Amino acid sequence: MTAFRTLPALHGASLAALVAVLLAAPSEAQESDYQVPVNRRDLPIAAPWQPAIETLDARDAKAPPVFEVKAPKGAPNVVVIMIDDLGFGGTSAFGGVTKTPTFDRLARNGLMYNQFHSTALCSPTRQALLTGRNHHSVNMGSITEIATSFPGQTGKLPESCAKLPETLRLNGYSTAHFGKCHEVAAWEISPSGPLTRWPTLSGFDKFYGFLGGETNQWSPAIYDGVTPVDNPAKGDPNYHFMNDMTTQAINWVRSQQSLTPDKPFFVYFVPGATHAPHHVPKSYIEKHEGDFDEGWDVIRKRIYENQKRLGVIPKGTELADKPKDIKDWDSLTADEKKLFARQADVFAAFLDMTDTEIGRLVSAIEELGELDNTLIVFIAGDNGTSAEGGMIGMYNEMTYFNGVDETVPDMLEKYDEWGGPSTYPHMAAGWAVCFDSPFTWTKQVPANYGGTRQGTVVHWPARIKAKGELRDQWHHVIDIAPTILEAAGLPQPRTVNGVGQRPMEGVSMVYSFDDAEAADRHLVQYFEIMGNRGLYYDGWFAGTVHMFPWAPPRNTFENDVWELYHVAEDFSMANNLASKHPEKLEELKEMFLTEALKYKVLPLDDRRQLRVNAKLAGRPTLMGDRKSLTVYEGLGFLPENDFIDTKNTSFEIVAEIDNTASDAGGVIVSQGGRFGGWSLYVHQGKPVYTYNFLGLESYSVTSDTGLPEGKSTIKLAFEYDGKNGDGQPKLGAGGTATLSIDGKQVGTAKVDKTQFAIWSADETANVGLDRETSVSTDYDEESSKFKGKIEKVTISLK
Template sequence: MEPGARGYEGFRGRVGEFASDSEPSWSPRAAPGDDAPNIVVMLIDDLGFSDLGPFGGEIETPHIDGLADGGWVFTNYRTAPMCSPARAALMTGLNPHRAGFGFVAHIDPGYPGYACELPAAAPTLAESLRAGGYATFMVGKWHLTLESRLHDGADRSSWPLQRGFDRYYGAMDGFTSLHHPHRLVQDNSVVDMPEYPDGFFLTDELTDRAIGMIDELRVNDRRKPFFLYYAHTSVHGPIQAKDVDIDKYKGHYERGWNALREERFARQQARGIVPAHAMLPEDPIADGDRIPDWDGLEPAERELFARHMEVYAAAVDEIDQSVGRLLTRLEELGERENTIIVIASDNGGTAEGGPTGTRSYFSQFGLHGGVPDGWVTDVPRDIADIGGPRLFGQYPTGWARMSNTPFRSFKSSTYEGGVHAPLVVSWPAGAHAPGLRDQFVFVSDLAPTLLELAGVDRPARWNGVAAPEIDGGSIAEILADPAAPGREQQYFECIGRRAMIEGDWKAVSPVAPSPAEGASGGSWELYHLASDPTERVDRADEHPERVRDLAERWRQEAWRNTVFPLDDDGTLHTVRPSTEALLSEPVRLVPFRPPLERYRSARLTVLRSFEVQAELELGAGAAGVIVAHGDQGGGYLLALEGGELQLSYNAYGAMRRCRVPGPGAGRHSVALSVRADVGLRWSFAVVVDGVERIRMDDLPMLVGMAPFTGISVGHDYGGPVDWELYERYRSFRFRDGRILALDYVPGERSPEDPTVLRAIDLEMRDLVD
């Protein structure tokens, strides 16, 4: 196929049709009738291939097991290596880069394949179904809007309601705390919930909301079919769970990751999830250099690492509980039989916790430039707090390898561990031939399949222009016929890591090529997946011509799918549009409102000096939070308590506090001055009426995704910065006084900030001229 050509040759048949010459088992309808199925798509974040019971896991998932027993279990399903690209492909039926998501929605370099916005001309699955007469609901993680357009003054054209959903409730960012979410959005507005009630847990809340949306529809319309997209925020980090569920798994993981990985593999082979001839990859190709030897660990280390996995298992268990609650409600409504349920992961399990895991998630997450020597990536804390609201954790690499059994590598990799994911489909009314399916299916196939089964046509034109031809193809025939063929090929790319599957062969290039090597150059490995599904034996030296052919095929697909430019020098992460400069201008904040959105707040503070200027009018008993930014993952807070002024600094879980006598009654100026020093350090000074009263030097700078909860004034919104203050006063609303004004004034950027604000719009105009 020539670069730039449309269509997709990977299916044996035209795109959008079955991969065989047989007639469809389900005929399309012009509009949904009384027999139109409901559709539920449940996407789980960062779930490994083997974590669910049907795929060999020991975690209790009885409700998902039940769906698998009467439905279809796909053993050869692949997705994108990261979450936003997978979600974009799921929503549009396009390949990730053509859907605008060559990476997660935290970059904006100005290239079509990395726009991090769904194309306006491509109708989403929700838009197609709504146009076909469906009610459309979503709860959970969106992560398909540029982070610079998540704030309350942003253009909402890429928010869920504007992309086809009638109702939405969840976290639009990439993840959040499950105990104290940093920001929840209902429909188009931020949820004003300054204090979460005791026992609040987001997975339960999302399930309540999902059931509520269905109930409210049924009260008013008994026949209208619905589409529910339930995108779990679990089990993405920070991995958290409820105590009652964590307790269920105490002692389950004391034997270590290697023993349990082998047990999962044995169950997979016994169930036919992986072929009998498959073998577990061994070190060193199985990341042994990143995984400590369990038998050589100290008892305290084993206890710590086992706790991390107990929490992860509890989180997966809680996802299954949400499935059970939803199924129960559908049964009560008499709608379970004619509801299609799809359960999948968006990518492979992640190794971002590092060899020993972390209790300080943000100390190493989202850092693209590395950290200085001596940087603490796991602040020591009571292991009983792992999973709870006081701690943001992530499990160690050894457990991630177990999650991805039997494959090698992890999320963001183009090896099978990054892209080979679980997929279960259930539809009792349409289950003509349930069971295992080993056909190659890709995430972009799901949208056309669901439209096919619903009898709804994808609009040929959208927003006044021709809709781009989809890349996926319906797999409805595979559901009906275990012998029906699947797709033949698919390209993969993430951060310059490349792969190409064609038939039984897969070429993998695990690192980006240099500019001199060219698009199809660099180092390529070759695996014969039919005989070696776990990529153990590199056969590139045996078949150099096949390697060249697959590399060239990848290059052609890359041109067609707007993959270029590859991120071979890091500029895709550092270049952003000059329009974002507006987000770094000084701002006056209003007391007692929901916090300034995360990214908007970050433009004022992260990797730079800044000053907070407050004008206060205090009564004799003035007390409460003046300003707070962050949460238990990292942040800072200035408050009055008991006649004293306190500065709290939470360095990814390590607390520093300083208290001095506070200003008396009357009007006062209070300034928090923060200086960015070399080595990713900050110095804090609090100046009251022109006199320095507090100073903290040599603080680890909060960088990457921290502070995560945005800036709040007059209270500490949501997840607290200082847990001790929270235990005494909860959000500690400011009282007996007034915050007359509070301004953030950004200062000089840190010399370690690599960001380049480029006038991309002007450069593109020059190219066109």
């Protein structure tokens, strides 16, 4: 302890801090930037202790160096790119029939991983990637909108599992997130917060994107940090969010490098593409017209043959059978073939656009001279391709959630508009199976590699000398965070912001960079999504498909039938060995239960639709048990989970307004948009209430008389026809809408049917205007702004 003899007396806290710094292990320290070792295990990094200065005059004293947190010398920039809802056979580098030149370019100059895995669903994959822990460990057992109160399923990130960007930021990186954020608890997306789990308060310096599972690419609900972006299109008829988010990312990287060129950056670039809605400009669609006329069986076989030719699947790999529910293409009608081929054309166009925009970002980094020392991890999909479009696809994806069956003839009427702003489309499940070749299953099914196997590229020319080589080590999305930390020369932190940290559960992939023959290090991994479950163990995989993506559960959990595959020899899981090796199957089933207990997987929960209802699921809501909500002008951008729910009940809307404008008009209060919602507004001087049923039908009641000048009270009363013949509640029934002004009835109309489950995945509720798309064709977003004053609006449930 002789080092302390020349120091002045210290208080206990200061002494303890100094001891911790001086005793830090050499592996945790970097001497070059500061004159004392740096402890990177406990974040934020503490400034070195400075003895008291006894010199009176600053001119006679030597100023100590200014403390700055810097990344380790030579730490690379890092860019993580992840496409949404794209399976193993999606990119051309992994056999896909749609060219992806950006992905392929990085593959040719980097490493390709053909045994890299997701969780089979978006929120779980993303939270696992950003934390390095299993999805149940970070309470993301499913998507945020169906969270429950069970441990592992709450949707709330524990403070003991700090995100990778927070660790990087506290170690001297600039950090930014562009695109989709599906990791914020649904009831925390409001001005009331808490905002601590939003991107800019959980590690990112910059966020530009949307919160939730999807957004309308033509009219997105976007945040810049925590601030809503009003009308990001700003009247541009060619606006598309994929292009917008790329431009934002390029501008941020350029600014960051201009201002702090010695500071590495971390960019998390995660488009909403190619998740539904499949929105893409006409010019891209025209490029792919006719590409899929041969049908999903022929295209799937072609992808499989490409995969064999390219060597991304082993020789001798079989093409696994497709699910029995997927019809043979040759058995379809001419109309079905026409519609389904169009759906695939649009999906391919969306992928084409996405790869092109990612190419813009890569080129911008190259132009800055930073590409060689940028570690790019490009994951083609956060799960397998989505089969949530069902057997025939959808013009409006929200019809699925509301139990409304669309028909092929009805969708064919939208043929020329498919992918444009007047549609909110998804494709038939046969294409999902096709693009997940050579596997059987799709998104939502972690019991099969079709739901979890993602073509992945790692590109880092300054460090990885191999070019275009394949790596077949088995890895999982939880391995990304430890890989980046090792590449940056950073340890996993013990504490972050004063909270002890749960160790990361993934393993670094760096060992595989220079050695194609290196033995696997990720030997055990469980999988579970809504009762679909599986267990990988050192070349073997056991799993059970408890529930198809398009159907309810097939069995009770106890009666589920498990399958067994020797995946070390059977790449595509084509040969079920359960009957040949029952003892091995039982071993893996027992291992699954062990892992399930370890990582908070139990109890299993397959209540897919019921969990949409917060009360049944047991998660918090902003409204709680309130029957009334009063809102004021300016409040808005509220997602469905954070607004009063008027579905399946009678209700009243009472608006107190002051009409002083000669051209009175605009929205008083609205919820939803073009593909489902309602709006109370003033049009041509008269109050109007419009109920838009899934963009399929619209019902309106218009006042017989105009608004009086000055103050008045507008009331909309909705009487719900909510009883069956036996007196039991009925979901999605119609009702009668009645308008009154200052207590006098001025109009009434019948609403034949209502949406019972969900308005929209991304449209919001607003007072004084209608954001995103418009509920009614009587106005657009700009003209929806109310001319006059809204004192308050009260919505009451009966």
